[in-house]
Amino acid sequence: MQNEKLAKLWKAYKFSVILLVAISIGTVIGLKMGPRAIMFKPLGDIFINGMFTIVVPLVFVTITGSISAMSDMKRLKKILKSLLFVFISTGFIASILILVVVSFFPPAKGIVLSMPAAEALKPFSTGEQVVKALTVTDFPELISRKNMLPLIIFSLFFGMCVNKIGEKGAVISRGLEALSEVFLKLVDLLMLYAPIGLGAYFAALIGEHGQELIGSYARALAIYYPLCFIYMIIAFPIYAYISAGKKGVKSLKYIIPPTITALATQSSIATLPINLEACENIGVPRDIREIVLPIGATAHMDGTVLSTILKISFLFGIFQVPFEGVGTYISAILLSIAGGVVMSGVPGGGLIGEMLIVTMYGFPPEAFPIVATIGYLVDPPATMINATGDTIASMLVARMVEGKEWINKKASLD
Helix, strand or coil, rough: CHHHHHHHHHHHHHHHHHHHHHHHHHHHHHHHHHHHHHHHHHHHHHHHHHHHHHHHHHHHHHHHHHHHHCCCCCEEEEEEHHHHHHHHHHHHHHHHHHHHHHHHHCCCCCCCCCCCCCCCCCCCHHHHHCCCCCCCEEEEHHHHHHHHHHHHHHHHHHHHHHHHHCHEEEHHHHHHHHHHHHHHHHHHHHHHHHHHHHHHHHHHHHHHHHHHHCCCCCHHHHHHHHHHHHHHHHHHHHHHHHHHHHHHHHHHHHHHHHHHHHHHHCCCHHHHHHHHHHHHHCCHHHHHHHHEEEEEHHHHCHHHHHHHHHHHHHHHHHHCCCCHHHHHHHHHHHHHHHHHHHHCCCCHHHHHHHHHHHHCCCCCCCCCHHHHHHHHHCHHHHHHHHHHHHHHHHHHHHHHCCCCHHCCCCCCCC
């Protein structure tokens, strides 16, 4: 009996353990070899490029397939409304948490940085950026991972149009469902290479940038990195319990592969295929996971919310300005949620968000490279929260759409 339990446990966690071992080996190699470890980067790039190649058609066929197969368009409306509520709510909670932390542990306390020269900041053009965020100028631009939000919008409308033409559209819908399964099989094949790819990628990453992690920004990183893991350990189980009780918490074992992949690749888009598989294992209804996850990969960024307020607090400390007051806190919360939920879908949204921090609070242009450097250094754990949080968000949306017992049901679309 004991051996059976151990075998079952190993089967559930085997792949996660293999990935962790590969990442650990890559980390040791990176630390030992230093900059020379960049030689392993091509092995990692093969894995990352494979994921990027798969993700665009996967997003299209999963979203359009799910919507085209819906018998009730009211359900789609409910999913989208629930999705927006979850994204904003979890972002707000994350912003409150980081505000409390930086109030007790100022990230720039005792730190003196030289001010490198910055290029002239381009003014933020709201209308132009919104157009670029929602549309492209030509169809070939649509099938690029750099334009995920326009692709998602196109997929939503395409799926609705397939649904509206009735019986004729049913043929297309079944074809999209079959294509979705094909691409998920491709993901399964690519994941066989994941331990080598992620291990090599992490070796190159640590070898090239390891020294920066113990430089002038060490205090800010020492606050942010543990906070991200604490947020996952505490907030995610609470969200999972809200979504499906004890069974929801137990299902968190399935988020380990997406967590590791996001931490290593620093890409929510590259993690999307693994997130889809994790949600399927958890039992999230197909139409919910295939709508929430692709949208979440570009518009659900709790890690970005956490890092935005860290950056604001850091700049306040560097320029000897007290980070306090209701007005300051409210503006920081609004700016962080805009960066994590809205700005993330804008091309170059990360840099635009950092420009907004500098200009909104009246910091000199020299502040921009400082805040941009922090953004770069905190990207791995931020992406981990962003990507893994998409799976948690899909569970919460399932709770709002399907009811309390969703995890016990087998979705009709599966």
